[in-house]
Amino acid sequence: MHASEVEEIATLTETTCFHCHEICQDDTIEYDEKAFCCHGCKQVYQLLNDNSLAEFYVCDVNPGKAPSAQNFEFLNNPHFQDKLISFSSQGVSKVNFHLPAIHCRSCLCLLENLQKLNSGIVKTTLNFGKKDLTVWFQEDQINLGQIATLLASLGYEPLISSDEVSKEKRKQVNHQTQLFIKLGIAGFCAGNAMLFSFPEYLGIEDGSLKQLFGYLNIALGSLAVFYSGSDYFKNVWAHLKLGKMTIELPILIGILVGYGRSVYEVFSHTGAGYIDSVSGLIFFLLIGKWFQQKSFDFLSFERNYKSYFPLVISKLEGGKEVNYPLNEIKIGDRLIIRNQEIIPADAVLISGSSQLDYSFVTGESEMVRINAGNSMYAGGRHTGERIEIEIKKELKQSHLTQLWEQQAFKDPLHKTENWENFANQVGVYFTVGLLSLAIIVGSYWLYTDPSRWSNAVVSILVIACPCALAISYPFALGQGIRWLAKSNFFIKDIQAFERMAQVDTIVLDKTGTLTLPSTLEPIAKLTRELSSSEWSALYSLALQSTHPMSRQFVRYVPEKQLIVPLEKFTEKTGKGLEAIIEGVEYRLLNAKYTGHRVPKDNNYIRSESQLYIQIGGISVGFIEFPWVYRAGIEVMIHQLQAKYRVYLLSGDKQAHAGSILDWFPDPSTYQFECSPMDKMRFIQSLQEQGHRVAMIGDGLNDAGALRQAHVGIAISDDHLHFTPASDAILKGEQLAQLPKYLVFSEFGLKLIKLSFLLSLVYNAIGLSYAVQGNLSPLIAAVLMPINSISMLLIANLGMSWKGHALKS
Amino acid sequence: MEIMYVMIALSLLMAVGFLLAFVWSVKNGQQDDLITPAMRILTEEKTNKPL
Known part of the structure; x- marks a missing residue:
């Protein structure tokens, strides 16, 4: 029997659910001439159909998600009410839910029509990118818990996050809005300053008009430098206080010198200044900053152990179960833990027995058997019947949470402490080199031709601004993140x-x-039912081996089996096991050894994960174990x-x-x-x-x-x-x-270094004018944007070129 | 050339108007979500008929 035939047998019996499109495992439910895998899915369909929301199924392909029976009544606890409800007025409240299951257009059709399902819901707005749903509801008709339960029953289980994370996010969003406005204003200033510099570019001589344009430019420049560029002042100052030089220091010097010189020239009627170049530079720098802020709103990089734990615990009080938020656990509390729930703090098992899975917490893949009276550690996932536990340690003192008391977790900057990025490393040399050049050239002119020294120094500081690093850096790396x-x-x-x-x-x-x-279940694809004596024989065979697959098999075999004697047992490394039991030949084989053509899957090599069973020389199918290498x-x-x-x-x-x-x-x-x-x-x-x-x-x-x-x-x-x-x-x-x-x-870093070299060439051209004190605003106005734009192009094209190769 | 003064004033006024509109739209949250409205427009107007 070949693997392809096995597949065929499997597909013959497979029906996919009309709602969630998963394979109906046990018994299919027929309703309205459609097949459903479970009652939950059928109910969702019924609900949508009855409320004329069946458009859900035509909006996009395979929209449905299997519903969850999770009950969110605990959200009605004041602790959560305060945290979740962002606004409340005249009986109408606004709440924000994060729904990670949102994935297609149909979700939008359904979620923005929730008011059809419950009249207590006034209005809903979906933010698809963030997977957030904002719900306005009438407090007297529906409560938080009911809304969340409704969402879960439709297949969109809300993810209630811990408060610290959400606060951090809000700060970030605020910062982004600020940057966006600064960017807009810088663009406005740069564009208009260039317009007002036109007479200068063209050499038009009209005294009064030139004067007016000069003043307007100063006004625009002040806005660009002191509002849009305000972060540079803050950052440079913060670093200087720590005794550090960053790449932002020479940039700020360039900006300030250019601005100061312009103010002087305009008010002393000696020239037009560099306002157009300066505000243009700020604009490009801010585009770079904005570009590097790619954030993945639907992901969280900052979760700590608290988000792994349940939000609520069910405490036993006077024989009754009462829900409490997690942080109200006290020593001596009796808690109820159900199948697949997580032990929230170090405890002792009072009644029942448990198989605890610590693999996520300790990396130990073996389940641990716990009997009444034994202690259990926080973070273990309980498998088995409903158990009762008594808390022995508070949340913060638990075995697991000790890790978060380490220095690495307390110091938010520890990753950057012993590490300098390329830009800042170069920034130090650059600043020192630039200042020394300015001093040398300045003193040279002071001796030979004092009228030119200030011009030369100003031009050097303006033109040599290391915008290459400041621009190619965020663009190249930002593109890298996107790809x-x-x-x-x-x-x-x-x-x-x-x-x-x-x-x-x-x-x-x-x-x-x-x-x-380990959470994936093994899948058995057998051509016939095995008798209990056959299971016993296979169990005894597998017991002889320490290979992970055999161990998996031992764990998989239905009940406790008798151990039967083996004859002629052989184990061929990497191939399989065989033995004769009661005159019949039994084999457990790796797929390669059976000579089957092995279909490859995205997730793992099947040949590593499938265990073929042969009894008396005839294949009876295979069992696929997920616990293998990727x-x-x-x-x-x-x-x-x-x-x-x-x-x-x-x-x-x-x-x-x-x-x-x-x-x-x-x-x-x-x-x-x-x-x-x-x-x-x-x-x-x-x-x-x-x-x-x-x-x-x-x-x-x-x-x-x-x-x-x-x-x-x-x-x-x-x-x-x-x-x-x-x-x-x-x-x-x-x-x-x-x-x-x-x-x-x-490659990204190499590209940055390359563009840095190129910008040094631009700088050399600019400096050759500058050291002579001949840098006209026109040359500055041409060179600086060309420099910025070529940096931008190199970064984007280079990264896209490699990024495409990455995908194929 | 006097006309230039009027035109400059007008052009600045217009540019400032656009700038204020931009700032208002950012603060008003119009730039927060650029994905959903594009999807919403395709679904909202349809009549909901049962399958």
Whole structure:
């Protein structure tokens, strides 16, 4: 039997749900001549159809999302009411929900017509880019909890974020608006100043008109310099106070000298000044600043452990369950934890039993069995029946949260502390060089021809402004961020992009990063039902092996099985197991060994994840386990090893490592059984040896290392899910492309250096006039914009050229 | 050449008018969301008929 036939059998029985388009697993529900995978989906369809909202299904392809039964009644707690309701007047309130599930035009059709579903809702407005929904509702008819529950039941479960993050976002938005206005005003000033400089360009001699234009230019220039350029004053001053020189210092000197000279010339009736060049420069600089502020509103790079925890807990009070916000946990509280919920603080299990999954918190992939009386640590995900726990430690003192008390988390600037970006490094030399040149030339003229010294010094300072770096920098790196985002690699800011280009050491986490997350269920595609004696035989066979697949299989086998004796057991490394049990030959085989043509999937190599079963020489199908390495990981590791020092860290035991160790021949390059703290210290010690480290991890257990590293890249399979605080978020399936992305970031930095050289050529031309004291405003007005625009073009074209190559 | 003074005054007045309109539109949040309105226009006017 061939794999293609197996596939065929599978497709014959598959029906897709009319609403969510997922494969209907168990029993299909028929309604209105359409198939639905669950009652939830059917109800959504019914609701939409009854309220004449069925347009939802025609607006876009596959719009539906499986609904969630999550109850949001807890939002009616005053704690959340205050946080969420942004405005309230005359019984009508306004609330903002973040709905990560928004994905297509149909979502818009539905969400902006919510008032048809509930008359308490007055109006809704959707912001598609941010995936935010603003709802105006009547307080006496519907409450927050009901709205959120309604949204969840339609498949749009709101994500209620912790307050710190949302505050940070608001500040950012405010800053963006400010910058936008400054940019507009700078553009206005630059354009009009150029217009008023026209008589000067053309050599028109009309005294009174020239005078008027001069004054108008001064007015425009003052607005551009002191309002639009105000950030330069603030930043330069802040850095000078710390004793630091940045690239902004020579820029500000150039701007101020040019402006001051212009004011002098206009008021003393000696010339027209450089206002057009100065305001044009500010305009270009601000475009650069605006361009680099690409923010991914739907992502969060700043999450801490609190956003991983549940928002509410159900406390047991006098035999009744009461919901409280998370931060009201006290020692001694009795809590109820249900299947798949997370333990919020260190506790002791009172009743029931639990399988705890700590993989996200510690990196240990094995489940831990907990019985009544045993302690459980915060962050573990509970699987099993409803349990009752008693809190032993407060939230902040928990085992897990200790990590956030480390220095790296308290100091927001620690990443930039020991790291200078290229622009600022050059900025120091540039400033010193420029000032010395001005002094030398100035003193030369003072001796030979005193009438020319001030002219020469002013021209040098104006024309040599390092706008190349200030403009090509944000454009090249901003473009870089945009191109990488198209490949689902989201970088927080251009500084992180630059740090990535300078990395020489890469540290990889194993569980969840190189392997796929444990949350996926194995899929069995068997051609027939297996009898219990057959299961027992296979179970006994698999028990003999320590291969990760066999361990997976052991865990997968339905119930506790009898162990039966084996004859002629053989294990062929990388191929499979075989043995004769009660006269029948049983085999568990890797797909390669069966000779099947293996269909490749985007997410992982199937041949690594499928376990074929043969009984008596006949194939009975296969079981696909998700807990294997991602596609192309082996190639990726080899590529990285050729260029970087590559380390592997894992919270797991070495015995679970499997074939991954074949890729790390040097035992000093891997470390097992690392606690989250160990990982962080490992990175720290590498940094102390002078290495620039990129950490690639996924779970909370990597949070410290991600924070400590020069660049922390969080791997996420679904960006709606929690990712620890990081500098970049990379979609899991793209991980194998990482070497390409690193090369791309290096290219970005090379491009900047190249444009810097080119701008030095422009500067040399300008300076050759300037040192003679002959720089006319016209030459300045031509050279400076040409310089800026060519920087802009090089940055954009260069990055787009490489970016296209990145995609193909 | 006296006409120039009037024209300059007029041109500045117009430019300032546009600038103020721009500042107002930014502050008013019109530049905040440039995606959704483009999508909204395609959906709003349709009559909702059941399937």
